[in-house]
Amino acid sequence: MVAVTARTIVKRFGATEVLRGVDVHVPHGGFAVLVGPSGCGKSTLLRLLAGLEEVTSGEIRFGDRDVTRLAPRDRDIAMVFQSYALYPHLTVRDNLAFGLGLRKTDAATIASRVTEVSAMLGLDHLLDRLPRALSGGQRQRVAMGRAIVRRPQLFLFDEPLSNLDAALRAQVRVEIRKLHDQLGATSVYVTHDQVEAMTLADQIFVLNRGVVEQVGPPREVYEHPRTRFVAGFLGSPAMNFIDGVQVAAGGLALPGGQTLAVRDPAPFGAALQPGRTVSLGVRPHDFVVRPDAPDLVVDVELVELLGPELQIHARLGGALLTVCLDSQSGVARGDRLPLAVRALHLFDPATGLSLRA
Amino acid sequence: MFIPLIVGAATSLFAGRPGEGYYVGLANFVEILTARGGPLLATGSFWFVLLVTFLWTAVNVVLHLGIGLALGLVLSRPTLRLRALYRVLLILPWAVPSYVTALAWKGMFHQQYGAVTGLIYAINDWFGASIEPIAWFSRFATAFAANVATNVWLGFPFMMVVTLGALTAVPADVLEAAEVDGATRWQRLTRVTLPMIRPALAPAVTLGAIWTFNMFNVVFLVSGGDPDGSTDILVSEAYRWAFTREAQYGYAAAYAVLIFLLLLVTTRLPAWLARKGAGR
Amino acid sequence: MSPSGQGRKVSLAESIGAHLLLVVAVAFALYPLLWVVSLAFSGAVEPTPRVLPVPLEPTLEHLRGVAFSTLEVPGEPDRWLFGLQLANSIVISLATALVGVVIAVPTAYALARFEFVGKEGGVRALLATQMFPAVASAIPLYIILDGLGLLGTRSGLVLCYATTAVPFAIFQLRGAFETIPRDLEEAAMVDGATRFEAFRKVVLPAARPAIAVTALFAFMSAYNEFVLAHTMLGREEMYTVPVVLQRYISEFSADWPKFAAGSLIVSIPVMILFYIAQRHLIAGLTAGGVKG
Numbered sequence: 021m022v023a024v025t026a027r028t029i030v031k032r033f034g035a036t037e038v039l040r041g042v043d044v045h046v047p048h049g050g051f052a053v054l055v056g057p058s059g060c061g062k063s064t065l066l067r068l069l070a071g072l073e074e075v076t077s078g079e080i081r082f083g084d085r086d087v088t089r090l091a092p093r094d095r096d097i098a099m100v101f102q103s104y105a106l107y108p109h110l111t112v113r114d115n116l117a118f119g120l121g122l123r124k125t126d127a128a129t130i131a132s133r134v135t136e137v138s139a140m141l142g143l144d145h146l147l148d149r150l151p152r153a154l155s156g157g158q159r160q161r162v163a164m165g166r167a168i169v170r171r172p173q174l175f176l177f178d179e180p181l182s183n184l185d186a187a188l189r190a191q192v193r194v195e196i197r198k199l200h201d202q203l204g205a206t207s208v209y210v211t212h213d214q215v216e217a218m219t220l221a222d223q224i225f226v227l228n229r230g231v232v233e234q235v236g237p238p239r240e241v242y243e244h245p246r247t248r249f250v251a252g253f254l255g256s257p258a259m260n261f262i263d264g265v266q267v268a269a270g271g272l273a274l275p276g277g278q279t280l281a282v283r284d285p286a287p288f289g290a291a292l293q294p295g296r297t298v299s300l301g302v303r304p305h306d307f308v309v310r311p312d313a314p315d316l317v318v319d320v321e322l323v324e325l326l327g328p329e330l331q332i333h334a335r336l337g338g339a340l341l342t343v344c345l346d347s348q349s350g351v352a353r354g355d356r357l358p359l360a361v362r363a364l365h366l367f368d369p370a371t372g373l374s375l376r377a
Numbered sequence: 378m379f380i381p382l383i384v385g386a387a388t389s390l391f392a393g394r395p396g397e398g399y400y401v402g403l404a405n406f407v408e409i410l411t412a413r414g415g416p417l418l419a420t421g422s423f424w425f426v427l428l429v430t431f432l433w434t435a436v437n438v439v440l441h442l443g444i445g446l447a448l449g450l451v452l453s454r455p456t457l458r459l460r461a462l463y464r465v466l467l468i469l470p471w472a473v474p475s476y477v478t479a480l481a482w483k484g485m486f487h488q489q490y491g492a493v494t495g496l497i498y499a500i501n502d503w504f505g506a507s508i509e510p511i512a513w514f515s516r517f518a519t520a521f522a523a524n525v526a527t528n529v530w531l532g533f534p535f536m537m538v539v540t541l542g543a544l545t546a547v548p549a550d551v552l553e554a555a556e557v558d559g560a561t562r563w564q565r566l567t568r569v570t571l572p573m574i575r576p577a578l579a580p581a582v583t584l585g586a587i588w589t590f591n592m593f594n595v596v597f598l599v600s601g602g603d604p605d606g607s608t609d610i611l612v613s614e615a616y617r618w619a620f621t622r623e624a625q626y627g628y629a630a631a632y633a634v635l636i637f638l639l640l641l642v643t644t645r646l647p648a649w650l651a652r653k654g655a656g657r
Numbered sequence: 658m659s660p661s662g663q664g665r666k667v668s669l670a671e672s673i674g675a676h677l678l679l680v681v682a683v684a685f686a687l688y689p690l691l692w693v694v695s696l697a698f699s700g701a702v703e704p705t706p707r708v709l710p711v712p713l714e715p716t717l718e719h720l721r722g723v724a725f726s727t728l729e730v731p732g733e734p735d736r737w738l739f740g741l742q743l744a745n746s747i748v749i750s751l752a753t754a755l756v757g758v759v760i761a762v763p764t765a766y767a768l769a770r771f772e773f774v775g776k777e778g779g780v781r782a783l784l785a786t787q788m789f790p791a792v793a794s795a796i797p798l799y800i801i802l803d804g805l806g807l808l809g810t811r812s813g814l815v816l817c818y819a820t821t822a823v824p825f826a827i828f829q830l831r832g833a834f835e836t837i838p839r840d841l842e843e844a845a846m847v848d849g850a851t852r853f854e855a856f857r858k859v860v861l862p863a864a865r866p867a868i869a870v871t872a873l874f875a876f877m878s879a880y881n882e883f884v885l886a887h888t889m890l891g892r893e894e895m896y897t898v899p900v901v902l903q904r905y906i907s908e909f910s911a912d913w914p915k916f917a918a919g920s921l922i923v924s925i926p927v928m929i930l931f932y933i934a935q936r937h938l939i940a941g942l943t944a945g946g947v948k949g
Contacts, residue, residue: 072843093849105840109862118858119848170848385797448682451675458676465932466683469690472931474881476899477920480906481689484696484913492692530689593884598903619796620888630796641785 021205022083022173023048024069029078031064038064040230041078046208046223048083051200053209055217056227057253063178065227066210070176071095082173093122098167099176102183104159106151112138112162113147119170137169140199157188164196168203175200177209181216193219214254218242226250243363248372251301251365257331260341262300263369267292272300276337278316280361288366291375298375301365304331304344309351314358318343323351332357388630405631423635430590430610433524437589440529442582445536450566452537453544464541471534479598482527486513486599514603521600521608528595532585536578543577544570583644590640611636696917719918738894739901745811746880746897746923752815753879754872757822762868764823765830766856770839783824794820795888802889809891817885822875829874833867834860873934877927898923 024046031039039061046052054062067073069080071092080088087095098119107115113134120130138144141161151159160180167175180196181189197220200207211217217224218238226233226241226249234246245251251259266273271281280300285292318334318341325347332343332351343359351357366375389405409423451457452464470478485492494510501507514520547570555569593612596602602609602617609617611632619629700716726738767773768780798817799808807813837860845855861868883899890896896904902923905916 070843070847072846091851092843092846093851097847099844099847101840101844103838103840105838105844107841107845107859107863109865118845122845122849122854122858166844166848176847383797384801385794388797388800444682447678451678454675456672463679463683467679467686468932469928470686472928473690473924474883474899474927476881476883476903477693477924478689480903480916481693481920484906484916485689485692492688530685534686597884616795616884619799626796626800633794633796637785 021049022085023050024052024174024206024208025081026065026069027079027081029065029068029080030076031061031068031073032076038230039068042227042230042232044208044225044232046206049204049206051197051207051209051220051222052225053211053217053221053223054225054227055211055214055253058212059229060227061230062210062212062227066099066176066178066208069174069208070097070099095174096172097174097176098170098172099178100163100167100180102179104151104163104180104183106159106162106166108151111148111150112143112154115151115162116143116147116165116169119166133169133171137165140168141165156184157192160184160192164199168199173206175205175207177207177211179211180209181211182213196220214256218254224254226253228253244374244376245365246374248299248301248367248374251367251374255303257304257342257344259301259303259365260339261367262336262339262341265298265300267294267296267298269294272298274300274316274336275339278336280315280364282364287376289377291366291377297369299367299369301367302341302361303363304342306362306364307343307345307359308362309345309349309358310360311358313360315360317356317358320351320353320355320357323353385630385633388626389634390627405628406635409628409631409635423632425607426609426611426614427639429521429608433521433592433596433610434586434589436525437528437532437592438582438586440525441532441536441585441589442578444529444533445538446540448533448537449540449544450570453541467537468534470530471532471538475531475594476598478531479527479595482523482530483599486523488512514600517604517607520603524595524599524608527599528589528592531595532589535585536581539578539581540574543574546577547573587640587644591636611639693917693920696914697921699914719914720922723915723919724922736894741894742896742898742901743923745895746899749811749814749818749897750876750879752812753818753822754876756815756819757826757875758868758872760819760823761826761830761871762861765827766834766860768827768831769834783827786820786824795885798885799888809889809895811895814886814889814897815879817889818875818879818882822878825878826871826875829871830864830867833864833871837863870934873930877930877934880923880927 024044026042026044029039029042029044030037042061042065044052044054044065054065056062064073068075071087071090071094075088078088079086082095107118110118116134116137117130120133125133134147135144138147141164143158143161143165146154146158146162151162154162160183163180177196181192184192193216196209209216209220221238223235224238224241225235228249234241234250241250242254245254248261252261262275264275268279271279274280282288282292291298316336318336320332320334321340322333324331324333328347330345330347330349330351332345334341334343334357343357345351367373368375390403448467452460452467454460457463488494488510491513493513497508497510511519513523551573552565552569555565560568590610591612592610593616596608596610596613597616600608602613606614606617615629615632615636617629618625618632697719698715698717700718724739727736768776795817798820802808802810802813802816805813807816841859841863842852842855845859846852850858880897881899882897883903886897886900887903890900898919902916902919905912905919
């Protein structure tokens with residue numbers, strides 16, 4: 021088990037700069053998730069950690085070892101690929117044993133490790149099958165097993181769940197986290213799925229266009245997004261944004277003429293200067309019904325029942341808002357809905373940075 | 378792989394018998410292209426042979442594609458009985474070594490005891506007609522037809538199999554969508570199926586055209602150029618200059634170079650034009 | 658799912674039409690083959706024109722005549738000529754397949770995986786060699802072999818065949834290597850393999866079926882080749898089978914039954930091989946064509 025440090029990583033492919041000075045630190049035994057939209061550079065970063073690509077500049081250290089220029093096989097890592105990359109001509113058993121065999125491990129050790137890992141993952145009855153005779157979920161398990169059996173210093177995961185159906189994905193997600201806790205290995209996990217990021221990570225790294233926009237524990241990144249991009253990327257349904265909001269004396273001047281009072285202005289400090297234009301962000305779940313003293317009133321255009329909750333599409337002046345309420349709240353189309361805001365976010369319209377001090 | 382090409386190109390600049398060749402520059406090419414001073418379209422001149430070759434290629438490719446496509450479409454019908462059997466039987470001609478095929482067809486067109494003559498006798502018997510057995514290789518049209526029959530037999534399975542392969546890539550729901558949109562069967566075929574298999578067929582057609590253009594075995598073994606070299610195509614003509622007419626290697630090599638350039642230009646031209654168009 | 662989505666509209670007439678078309682096509686496809694078969698077993702001395710390809714006075718005499726032809730050398734015991742010629746064909750074809758695959762595997766892998774200067778040009782030049790007709794290359798090959806002193810030898814013929822087999826094999830294998838995901842090699846390298854180990858232990862085994870088919874085709878193209886063998890081989894005991902068969906019906910003696918019998922003996926094994934390999938060939942041909 022080892023801490024991973026990457027400093028000022030730059031990666032160019034020809035003229036395209038995919039990573040523009042990225043810093044990553046994952047402590048010994050930590051679970052880091054790299055998340056971002058496609059093309060943000062997260063997979064490239066993972067491949068750099070694996071040694072499958074070479075950095076243009078920067079430094080990668082595993083513990084106190086400089087691995088920047090080492091070949092993958094000298095880094096003592098294991099990787100789970102999105103496609104699983106199971107060797108099609110080898111049985112499950114031989115797939116699991118492949119890496120150990122290359123390292124000249126003796127046959128008895130290989131056999132006992134394969135047995136141990138296949139018991140752990142429930143692969144015992146599949147050992148003599150070829151990959152093409154396995155279901156998607158089983159292949160995924162073999163890919164995991166192939167990584168675990170090596171007992172590497174570092175686990176790398178490249179979107180390992182994206183080829184599974186939704187139910188299986190949730191189940192395997194839980195298993196991955198349990199395995200991590202059980203093995204105590206350092207893990208770096210790439211995904212574009214923000215649910216995976218939120219549930220798995222000790223530390224989330226949100227990447228966008230080749231830079232890390234924010235690093236932190238899931239709760240912190242979710243509750244205090246440092247940029248508008250992070251605020252919009254994490255959370256489902258996505259945060260509502262209202263642009264071009266004027267700061268007035270009594271609060272924020274909303275489209276349609278209403279004014280939203282900021283109950284706790286302290287964190288924003290000097291940013292709430294009257295006359296300034298800001299972008300307002302409110303998560304759909306941060307609205308509550310408040311008939312007696314509403315912060316704002318919206319016009320309900322469509323109500324979707326999602327089981328435990330209602331997803332309400334409403335209009336506020338020219339802006340469209342998504343509001344999530346308890347399914348018992350009895351809202352119907354055409355209602356004028358009085359709402360209070362539990363938490364709000366303000367962003368600089370030019371830089372996208374949060375105005376929270 | 379490239380050495381024969383280079384040696385071939387070099388040889389085309391020499392004249393004379395092997396071992397006593399002397400450098401003549403482009404004289405071989407000049408002689409070929411001017412038909413050695415004779416009339417440009419006389420039998421055996423380069424231009425005549427070229428014309429025959431183009432006719433040969435065009436007729437064959439059209440028939441290959443037509444028959445192959447039709448059979449492929451029929452065979453791809455999911456409700457057809459005995460599909461697997463038909464498929465195996467129809468691929469057989471492709472599996473037979475082509476020299477065997479060519480020689481077998483030559484035998485079938487034999488004037489005295491070929492199977493085609495047998496067929497003519499049978500027709501005479503049944504219908505009381507009195508068709509004379511045809512001396513297939515004594516007239517250009519019949520000799521050419523015999524060559525084409527042989528080569529069509531040889532080549533249609535390839536197009537059929539390519540069509541079958543391409544058709545598996547046409548998803549059933551696209552055809553169903555067209556059906557829901559009100560397309561008739563014919564419209565589904567011409568507006569959906571054919572455009573969708575075109576990309577897969579195009580390279581196969583190019584390949585088939587090149588093969589046919591260079592189909593030495595059939596011409597050499599079936600008609601042997603008869604009558605009087607008129608059914609020869611460029612490759613068999615080149616071969617004749619090299620190995621049967623006093624080994625005029627230089628002259629034959631010049632023929633080979635011309636064939637190569639012709640193919641290169643005709644197959645590269647579309648791509649080259651497309652790139653030039655896109656560059657603008 | 659559309660259970661018999663097409664089926665419900667197929668009328669009887671249509672289905673009869675389809676079968677009629679297919680039966681005619683099958684008749685066209687099989688007739689020459691049956692003609693050869695019937696000729697091979699016909700005992701009648703003078704072939705007569707007939708419609709139905711049924712052997713008259715069935716006999717195995719022609720088959721025996723071909724298979725047990727002997728070479729008479731004065732002062733020595735007779736040698737089994739047909740066996741010798743068949744062995745020529747097989748040895749030459751095996752050597753062609755071996756040379757083709759050994760050269761094509763590393764080349765095709767490099768083309769599929771690495772970027773290097775001149776790659777595109779090289780691929781195009783390779784394609785261009787395919788347009789140089791085999792017959793036309795007979796001339797330079799003849800001159801080259803003459804220069805090397807290999808004219809009329811079996812190794813010379815293998816060299817000739819390799820010049821056409823190699824480019825074709827490269828195209829086939831490049832397509833095959835391109836379908837093997839890079840992930841597999843990367844997984845192997847993460848698992849501790851060197852680049853070469855990843856190639857040897859993962860890529861090669863995964864490409865084994867494609868390599869087998871490529872070798873099979875190189876073998877068959879050499880086994881079925883007529884023109885070059887006809888041109889390059891001088892002595893009877895060097896002949897490959899196609900030359901032998903053609904000589905049965907040369908201008909001087911037209912022994913059709915013997916030709917037919919010989920054709921049967923040499924064609925049936927390759928027809929079976931061909932049928933096994935044919936599916937793979939198509940995929941390779943069309944894929945290679947699109948990319949080239």
